[in-house]
Amino acid sequence: MLVIIMMSKQISSFRDVQIIKNNTLVLCDIDDTVLHYPGWKSRCLDIIKDLQLFQLSKEELKKDLNDFCNMYKHMHKPEHTDYDGFSAMLQNIQSHQGKLLFITARCKVSHETTKKHLMQAGVYCDDQDIHYTDNIISKGEYIQKNIDISQFDDVIFIDDYVSYIKSVVDIFPQITCYQFCGSNVDGDGWSLSS
Numbered sequence: 001m002l003v004i005i006m007m008s009k010q011i012s013s014f015r016d017v018q019i020i021k022n023n024t025l026v027l028c029d030i031d032d033t034v035l036h037y038p039g040w041k042s043r044c045l046d047i048i049k050d051l052q053l054f055q056l057s058k059e060e061l062k063k064d065l066n067d068f069c070n071m072y073k074h075m076h077k078p079e080h081t082d083y084d085g086f087s088a089m090l091q092n093i094q095s096h097q098g099k100l101l102f103i104t105a106r107c108k109v110s111h112e113t114t115k116k117h118l119m120q121a122g123v124y125c126d127d128q129d130i131h132y133t134d135n136i137i138s139k140g141e142y143i144q145k146n147i148d149i150s151q152f153d154d155v156i157f158i159d160d161y162v163s164y165i166k167s168v169v170d171i172f173p174q175i176t177c178y179q180f181c182g183s184n185v186d187g188d189g190w191s192l193s194s
């Protein structure tokens, strides 16, 4: 854990992402990094308390929580974690002739929903700029197989999940990684589908 923390920088605003070189590629997670659902963690804790009464197995608990999570996200609009900071980062990327790609563990079949969620938070992007791992491979492996980073002079990866950061660091030690720990993000450790 300590090694990962040393190999990534914790940030609470996208303003703290340092883009120094021209032609920089920024790979950014979506859930609990750009988007979040305020209040859902406390609701989740309530659900866990209720479910504990039924003495469910770990797998059953995880499935029920996942179902609840999906239902909650279906019924509520996401909010941006840091709209102003994100806008500043976008401007910074543009001024360095860089590129932003989203990389999410969501499934590709959720593309229209994902675009809608981003738009609800004021984020607009092209279809091809969202990459989906379908939660079947790590983000490091996904980048290795699907994104040609060699055409960029610098690459930055931003995610709230330490395990995804580790998967990137392990394969691409040259990539600068940031762990997004937005002060108002309410999902770290609970985002079963992120």
Ligand SMILES: [Mg+2]
Pocket (backbone or CB within 6 Å): 029, 030, 031, 032, 033, 159, 160, 161, 191, 194
């Ligand atoms: Mg995430």
